[in-house]
Amino acid sequence: MANVTGANSLFLDTARRLSRNRLAVAGGAVILVLAVVSVFPTFFSGADPSRIDTANMLASPSSVHPLGTDKLGRDVLSRMIHGAHISLQVGFISMGIATAIGLLMGLCAGYYGGWADAVISRFIDVMLCFPSFFLILSVIAFLGPSIVNIMVVIGLTGWMGVARLVRAETLSLKERDFVAAARAQGAGDGRIIFRHILPNALAPVLVSATLGVAGAILVESGLSFLGIGVQPPTPSWGNILTAGKDNIESAWWLSLYPGLAILVTVLGYNLLGEGIQEAVDPRLKAR
Amino acid sequence: MTARIVADGNRREEPAQGAPLLSLRGLVKHFPVRRSFLSNETFSVKAVDGVSLDVPPGKTVGLVGESGCGKTTLGRLAIRLIDPDAGGIFFEGREITTLAGEELRRLRLGMQIVFQDPYSSLNPRMRIRDIVGEGWLVHGIAKGKALRERAERLLMRVGLPADAADKYPHEFSGGQRQRIGIARAISLSPRLVVADEPVSALDVSVQAQILNLLRDLQDEDGIGYLFVSHDLRVIRHMCDIVAVMYLGVIVELAPAADLFREPLHPYTRSLLSALPMAGGGRREQIVLAGEIPSPIHVPPGCRFHTRCFMSKPSCREQEPALEERCAGRFVACPYA
Known part of the structure; x- marks a missing residue:
């Protein structure tokens, strides 16, 4: 079809550059595998993640339990797979909240300028003053740990980076001639913001969103590790890790595998994010 | 000039015969700049400092200067993309200086702009049909299939293939992009188009094609152009009337033929002395001393006295007004 070649060639160009970056491809592969696993957890794990088997407590890795069992005899592999679902869900949704708020704030501040910019920019500065992890800790301690609370709070404390990025992009885009042309044609503010500025500001946002997922997964793991994140018996990588630390001398696999999973996932997102950044803007590679 | 000011009162009436399409009266635009982050001193760039100018319907008025x-x-300012600090703008006899909201949006149907940079003037994320048809969409003139068909006809009119409608800007060369920019400008059938250096980013061979396209469109639709350029050859090729600007003011205004035959103002004379003459002869070269002064610190008196080869002591004292020297010729220099 002739009318898709245009859209594709811009996209394909970026995709081709991305596919030449081996680290980014590896990161993308990790994320893809995790995504598939977390969407169909029951398909990949035979065992029930909550089934307690007191006869097989702290069993070392074997053919029945490839990653061993925890102190209640639950299958660690199965818990990890179900935990992947929770961790990725938290990562994606909180990043989605943060990106949406950041986009809105950044577009308003950058486009309208003046007092709107002053208010939003100072608000960003104030939000950045809080050590965000401790802010999240205290809010969760106050509201009670539930997955929804955790996602909302991580989202509400993580939008400032996106907002600054979008504000800066908007400031430069709104001076471009095509925005003046749209205004001369009679387009209103809403059309200019959403049809002309937003699509051109999305590339760096995509990068920051990818890195944001990694950050949110880390925060969720940290919260769960401290016991105020996802609550047992719901498995998440953070609470599997924390449950394992009591028996780390006798059953090292309890802590090693969730730790590795967090490491690999976060690394995967960071590599992909940096890969996208380089693919979208090849000049950055020179740095 | 002042004799031709259009009264504010007759805004609902048809413009009188021979009335200008666009009238600018004493326009002023200063851009504030702060010297440094810590100091509170403010300066302003006096970009436009009291300009009056008329564009007759269907004619081309050139604006030339460094x-x-x-x-x-x-x-x-002329098409209300930025707001003046002082002065009035009249379009077809009606004051539009302070129009806002829906009225301003409707005004956009009558006046459009072609930009200098064909790369930054087209949104890279939009298809050509959506770029040239944006005006139709926002004014409820056409959408969907009808918009696409109109876009194809419009693109053919500016010399592009109809299938350009489905492509994206990066698939076109600079000259083709400028055609797209022109198609967008004429999509709403405006009576006035501001052409802001429309060819200075293009190769010389492509420049002529674009200029001829602009002239053809003028002949067909009777569009009045306010044609901005620093290139005297382009101005001579395109314009009926030429206004020469220096540091925010018009120093000479004349029919193009008269101006190029016999420039009066010393600044115009020095500009034209750099051009080869039509007959193959050569004017005496006038080389100006120094750089153009900063528009933040405009020289007192005649703005041009710091570089003028005819400068007299009195030039520093009083700023000369733009006065009619003979029919249709205005000069802001008492010694010219």
Whole structure:
């Protein structure tokens, strides 16, 4: 079809550059595998993640339990797979909240300028003053740990980076001639913001969103590790890790595998994010 | 000039015969700049500092001058892309200086702009049909299939293939992109188009094609152009009337033929002395001393006295007014 070649060639160009970056491809592969696993957890794990088997407590890795069992005899592999679902869900949704708020704030501040910019920019500065992890800790301690609370709070404390990025992009885009042309044609503010500025500001946002997922997964793991994140018996990588630390001398696999999973996932997102950044803007590679 | 000011009262009436399409009266635009982050001193760039100019319907008025003389700012003021600090703008006899909201949006149907940079003037994320048809969409003239068909006809009119409608800007060369920009400008059948250096980013071979396209469109639709350029050859080729700007003011205004035959103002004379003459002869070269002064610190008196080869002591004292020297010729220099 002739009318898709245009859209594709811009996209394909970026995709081709991305596919030449081996680290980014590896990161993308990790994320893809995790995504598939977390969407169909029951398909990949035979065992029930909550089934307690007191006869097989702290069993070392074997053919029945490839990653061993925890102190209640639950299958660690199965818990990890179900935990992947929770961790990725938290990562994606909180990043989605943060990106949406950041986009809105950044577009308003950058486009309208003046007092709107002053208010939003100072608000960003104030939000950045809080050590965000401790802010999240205290809010969760106050509201009670539930997955929804955790996602909302991580989202509400993580939008400032996106907002600054979008504000800066908007400031430069709104001076471009095509925005003046749209205004001369009679387009209103809403059309200019959403049809002309937003699509051109999305590339760096995509990068920051990818890195944001990694950050949110880390925060969720940290919260769960401290016991105020996802609550047992719901498995998440953070609470599997924390449950394992009591028996780390006798059953090292309890802590090693969730730790590795967090490491690999976060690394995967960071590599992909940096890969996208380089693919979208090849000049950055020179740095 | 002042004799032709259009009264504010007759805004609902048809413009009188021979009335200008666009009238600018005493336009002023200063851009504030702060010297440094810590000091509170403010300066302003006097981009346009009291300009009056008329564009007759169906004619081309050229604005020529060095970079930084305010010609682009004046072009954008004329179509209300930026707001003046003082002065009045009249379009087809009606004052439009302070129009806002829906009225301003409707005004956009009558006046459009072609930009200098064909790369930054087209949104890279939009298809050509959506770029040239945006005006139809926002004014409820056409959408969907009808918009696409109109876009194809419009693109053919500016010399592009109809299938360009489905492509994206990066698939076109600079000259083709400028055709797209022109198609967008004429999509709403405006009576006035501000052409802001429309060919200065193009190769010389492509420049002529674009200029001829602009002239053909003028012949067919009777569009009045306010044609901004620093290139005297382009101005001579395109314009009926030429206004020469220096540091935010017009120093000479004349029919193009008269101006190129016999420039009066010393600044115009020095500009034209750089051009080869039509007959193959050569004017005496006038080389100006120094750089154009900063528009933040405009020289007192005649703005041009710091570089003028005819400068007299009195030039520093009083700023000369733009006065009619003979029929249709205005000069802001008492000694010219």
